[in-house]
Amino acid sequence: MKKLLFLTILLLITPFLFISCSKSKKVLYIYNWSEYIAPELMSKFEKDYNCKIVMDYFDSNEAMYAKLKVGSPGYDLIVPSSYMASIMNKKEMIINLDKSKIPNIKFIESKYSEKTEDPKMQYSVPYAVSFTGLGYNKKKTPAVKPTWSIFGDKQYYHQISMFNDMRESIGAALKYLGYSLNTTDDKQLAEAKQLMIKWKKNLAAYQNEEAKTSLADGILLVIQIYNGNMIQMQSDTPEMGFLIPEEGTSIGVEVLVIPSDSENRELAYNFINFMYEPENCAKNMEYIAYLCPNTKALELMDKDLLGKIIISDELFKKSEVIKDIGGENTKYVRMWDEIKAH
Amino acid sequence: MKGMHNKKNLGEWLVTIPPLGWLFIFFMIPTIIAITIAFRPSSPYGDIEAGWTLENFIMLFSPTYITIIWRTIWISFISTIICLFFALPTGYYMARLSQKWRQIILLLIIVPFWTNFLIRIFAWKIILNPEGILQYILISLGIISKNTMMLYRTETVILVTVYTYLPFAILPIFAAAEKFNFKLLEAAQDLGASRWESFSRIFLPNISKGLKVATFMVMIPCLGSYIIPDLVGGTNSEMIGNLIATQAFIARNIPMAAAWATVLMAMILFPMGLVISTKLLSRKMAE
Structure with missing residues (x-):
């Protein structure tokens, strides 16, 4: 009985032990669809920026929105669809992006954003099409x-x-x-x-x-x-x-947005910029099999896959x-x- | 004497309060919240607005939705009848088996239910596959034609529902039948009753409690079905459960979803209330 009690207590406090361990590093909280980012890029980012990424998943925009509405779960980066980003913007749940902090945005072709509610990429940048x-x-x-x-x-x-x-x-x-x-x-x-x-x-x-x-x-x-x-x-x-x-x-245009209550905005900007680095972007596309309209990255892509993720101008x-x-x-x-x- | 009675009472209360409290906090309160939300207006952005409205309920009773309410009721009704139809003889014969065989059969009924519910539904998709063995056998027997699709039909929803909930019908009937004194059937036959008469006039009334429990055990989850019509149902098999999901996840209309949940709850509580109140009434009449 005593053993059981001891084990139960141990089980209960284990998560806290881990939290105290990771406290020394900065943590980037991302809310994303499942299998929607190449795992190798996550570990690379963690190494490059000496931080830890914690990823939570949602399976519908509505479920994600409902969770955010209830209270502040403290995410630093979210990957909603463009229409949901527009709603979140209207409700002031996300910030206007400071583009000077995302220099790699210059690689992003704007023709996809132009079809969304945010043609000038003021509060969102396309992640996957x-x-x-x-x-x-x-x-x-x-x-x-x-x-x-x-x-x-x-x-x-x-x-x-x-x-x-x-x-x-x-x-x-x-x-x-x-x-x-x-x-x-x-x-x-x-x-x-x-x-x-x-x-x-x-x-x-x-x-x-x-x-x-x-x-x-x-x-x-x-x-x-x-x-x-x-x-x-x-x-x-x-x-x-x-x-x-x-x-x-x-x-469908899935975009990256930064919620207004993010505590790690700098890291979130770094992450967006990191994902638009052409080599990283190309690697990510090969993993998720969706197009990221990054002109430089598209040049680096496997031609066979490229043909499948884009469509004709017509x-x-x-x-x-x-x-x-x-x-x-x-x-x-x-x-x-x-x-x-x- | 009085003191002892009080002590016993206290003890009873002490064991009853935790489960009652649990039910109150995790069942009653959320249910009341859901019912309250059903009377709130909604915004196009999925928020629950302040104020009160009956609009959600007025919408529910439009002809569009009546079709789906009706469909939910008849699918559940037919499934329950079929379940009882199979469960009754099964329960009857199980109760008459020897102890050893009874346990074996019981195990055979329960063990498949240790497999995840979803996996069992997917198994049906494989069984009913148009290129599957069942289709092949039925075609060669001339029962169905080559173009018959056995999946994605309302009949398939009923079939899988019956398969899923049959044990919930068998077990209470078996439990009631086990307590039945089968010598009574012989006595009835000795007194001139036919086999059918002794079954319907002696056996059935004696296991009526089990029958009622079985009916509720099957009917209630049927009315709330969501996964089965979603996975094996066709374009005409949507039930209330699917509508709730649509309202919550696609239409972003939580009050409307809550209104549907309230109607579903009423549909379940109404027959239960009817059974309980007639029971109380008949008891009073007897007094």
Whole structure:
């Protein structure tokens, strides 16, 4: 019994022992998506700047936002999507960036930021850019057409899936109809709703992560997916293919922001600058398989991978970044529920 | 005598207070908070605003959502009926087995449940795979055609739900049946009852408590299902649990999610309250 008590106490105080050990070094607290940074760069940064990185993970912008809203968890750097960064900026949860502290920002191509709510990179800098498209198995369905109307194609009846994400899925329908995926026009949305209901009859399901395993297992033939996910899948199953519909697609831009209550701003700036160092940036892209619009780093990249993480200028022009539409968001929620209940 | 009674009372209180306190702090208070939030307005940025509103509840009863409430109810209802249908004979025969076999069967029912719930659902995805062995067998038997998709259907949701919750139905029925004196069935038959009559008029009323518990044990988690329709359900299998997730994580509307949770709670508490109050009423009538 005494032994048990002793062990319990030991177990309880262990975390504190570690905290007191690391106190001598500065700690950079990062809030990030999982597997969204190359581990070797983290250890390199820790060595170069004599500090320690503590990384926490979130799996949705909303969950991250909710956690920050409740109280100050003390993060120094966060990696939200651009629309969420815009909300955080409006709520004054993040600071305006002092660009003189990020000299490497000169390598960053601004064309992606220009499509977001922060075109001049005042409070956010792009970290990773993704494109939504169609994932498929080249062996089983070699002749997949690059169009969003594939969701209504009877050939894939009940073996094709769309994202369980209202903005992405409705966005695909809007793009097919030639509208902006940030539209709040009732007529355009009504048209998209009709199209979604028509497609729905042909779909197997609305799925995100689970669709990947279903594609790999041959349950699904075509899925709506991000290019980075597909590249990661290709390393296990080379016969996986990826296409971006010719009508244009949604561009996801994940950005780096510094929360207003960060206690280590200097270190956070150092980290941003470190990540934009061309060699580091190239290494990171090779790990996460998403594009960082760093012109110098792109020159250093493996050409094969580079071809997979960028899109043509023509497609880029037709594509958009999903923006925060504030109160109009309820229109999408309503519509999404109506589509699902139909 | 009185003093002793008091002492006993004190002791009872001392053991009851910790669990009661636990339930109050970690169950009652959060539940009350959730219900309160359901009456708050929300901002487009996911904040809970000050003030009070009934709007969340008015929204819930729009035709769009009635479809999903109705779907949740009938999926849960059918799943419960099927569970009882299989659990009843299983419980009956288990109670009649010898001690040794009873334990073996009990083990066979419980052991699979040591495997993680999610893994068992994923296993169903493999079983129902269109290129899987089951599909192959059913096609060669001429039961389904080559193009039949066994996954992503509402029927699949019911199938996996029944599979998941069947033990929760078998165990209470078995526990009730174990206490049943099976000689009563023989007596009933001696007095001229048919086998079916003795089963339905003697056995069933005697295990009615077990049946009720089984019904609740299956029905309650069914109503709150989220993962099963999410993983094996199709485009028409969304249930209230999925709506709560959508409202909380995609729509950033916590009050609306709380309103849904409140409705779900009411859907569960209402039949339970009905059962308890009829019981109390019948007891009073008897007095």
